[in-house]
Amino acid sequence: MLILAVESSCDETAVSLVEDGRKLICDKILSQTDHAIYGGVVPEIASRRHIEAVGGLADLALEGIDKSKIDAVAATYAPGLIGAVLVGLNFAKSAAYSLGVPFIPVHHMRGHIAANYLAFPELEPPFAALVVSGGHSLIVDVRGYTDMEVIGTTRDDAAGECFDKVARVLGLGYPGGAALDALSKTGDDKKYPLPRAHAGDSPFDTSFSGLKTAVINLIHNSRQKGEELDEASLAASFAAAVSDALVPRAVEATKMLGYKKLAVCGGVAANSRIRSDLTRLCDGNGIEIFAPPLKLCGDNGAMIASQAYYEYMAGKRGGLDCNAYATMAINNG
Numbered sequence: 001m002l003i004l005a006v007e008s009s010c011d012e013t014a015v016s017l018v019e020d021g022r023k024l025i026c027d028k029i030l031s032q033t034d035h036a037i038y039g040g041v042v043p044e045i046a047s048r049r050h051i052e053a054v055g056g057l058a059d060l061a062l063e064g065i066d067k068s069k070i071d072a073v074a075a076t077y078a079p080g081l082i083g084a085v086l087v088g089l090n091f092a093k094s095a096a097y098s099l100g101v102p103f104i105p106v107h108h109m110r111g112h113i114a115a116n117y118l119a120f121p122e123l124e125p126p127f128a129a130l131v132v133s134g135g136h137s138l139i140v141d142v143r144g145y146t147d148m149e150v151i152g153t154t155r156d157d158a159a160g161e162c163f164d165k166v167a168r169v170l171g172l173g174y175p176g177g178a179a180l181d182a183l184s185k186t187g188d189d190k191k192y193p194l195p196r197a198h199a200g201d202s203p204f205d206t207s208f209s210g211l212k213t214a215v216i217n218l219i220h221n222s223r224q225k226g227e228e229l230d231e232a233s234l235a236a237s238f239a240a241a242v243s244d245a246l247v248p249r250a251v252e253a254t255k256m257l258g259y260k261k262l263a264v265c266g267g268v269a270a271n272s273r274i275r276s277d278l279t280r281l282c283d284g285n286g287i288e289i290f291a292p293p294l295k296l297c298g299d300n301g302a303m304i305a306s307q308a309y310y311e312y313m314a315g316k317r318g319g320l321d322c323n324a325y326a327t328m329a330i331n332n333g
């Protein structure tokens with residue numbers, strides 16, 4: 001079954017084709033660069049760039065493809081920047097209408113989890129997932145392809161948001177997660193002691209706002225005093241603190257659920273410290289770790305097409321009146 005999917009929930013426009021949920025035919029992505037000077041995504045600019053890009057990307061994705069072979073069209077319908085989501089959603093609904101095939105609405109975070117189905121053909125639910133992106137930090141019980149429940153979340157900022165804020169204060173541009181990761185590789189991760197938060201009543205919930213404030217205060221204080229800051233070591237100490245907040249919780253959650261498989265996904269899943277800590281701790285606990293290649297961690301259309309296949313199999317269809325939603329729990333997706 002061939003599915004054409006559109007992703008436009010934030011600042012990546014993507015159009016992709018995937019066969020039977022697992023075989024990537026093509027993934028055309030345009031990452032918007034306009035937001036860097038503002039230090040964050042400007043929603044209206046994002047929507048306008050999606051409008052400009054989506055048609056051309058669809059042309060590229062469909063080059064040499066017999067359109068009559070497309071069985072369904074999918075798009076992210078939640079969660080995301082509402083104006084941005086609407087662009088891809090409406091384009092996909094129109095494409096489905098003109099091709100005379102079903103439309104499948106897909107929850108963006110379910111899509112991130114599905115990136116693992118593309119990377120690992122043998123992976124099947126149930127498993128635990130650590131879903132870490134610019135807007136979410138979730139530990140999810142993936143009971144089935146379309147049956148999942150959040151068992152841990154951040155109480156405040158998402159991990160990616162925290163990476164981006166720290167990177168911005170260090171002048172690394174936006175989004176700065178990858179640059180901060182690169183900088184951390186030459187640093188000493190024990191040089192700057194940073195806080196590790198505990199959400200007392202829930203073992204799997206996290207909190208990043210205290211860590212973010214601690215790092216930003218540390219940078220400002222050292223600048224005010226004219227002290228030299230070892231930025232690489234600060235980046236390494238920060239990455240270690242984020243990883244310490246996420247990795248042991250994800251592994252404990254996997255054990256609590258009685259699973260032997262843990263999948264990581266979302267933009268922050270590209271982080272080298274988090275990936276190496278996950279590998280080490282999973283190995284030590286007899287858990288198999290699934291971490292997709294970096295290009296499938298960040299937003300892409302292939303993950304939406306992959307999840308769409310399983311949504312389709314479960315009977316999900318969207319009408320022409322299907323709307324976009326800025327927020328939506330993953331279990332309701």
Ligand code: KG4
Nearest residue numbers: 133134135160177178181267268271298299
């Ligand atoms: O999943 P994603 O592409 O978009 C959302 O759905 O939010 O995630 C983007 C986030 C950004 O915060 C970005 O800085 C972060 O992923 N990111 C990283 C790395 N690469 C991307 N964070 C830490 N280390 C990285 N290597």
Ligand code: ZN
Nearest residue numbers: 133267298299
């Ligand atoms: Zn995302």
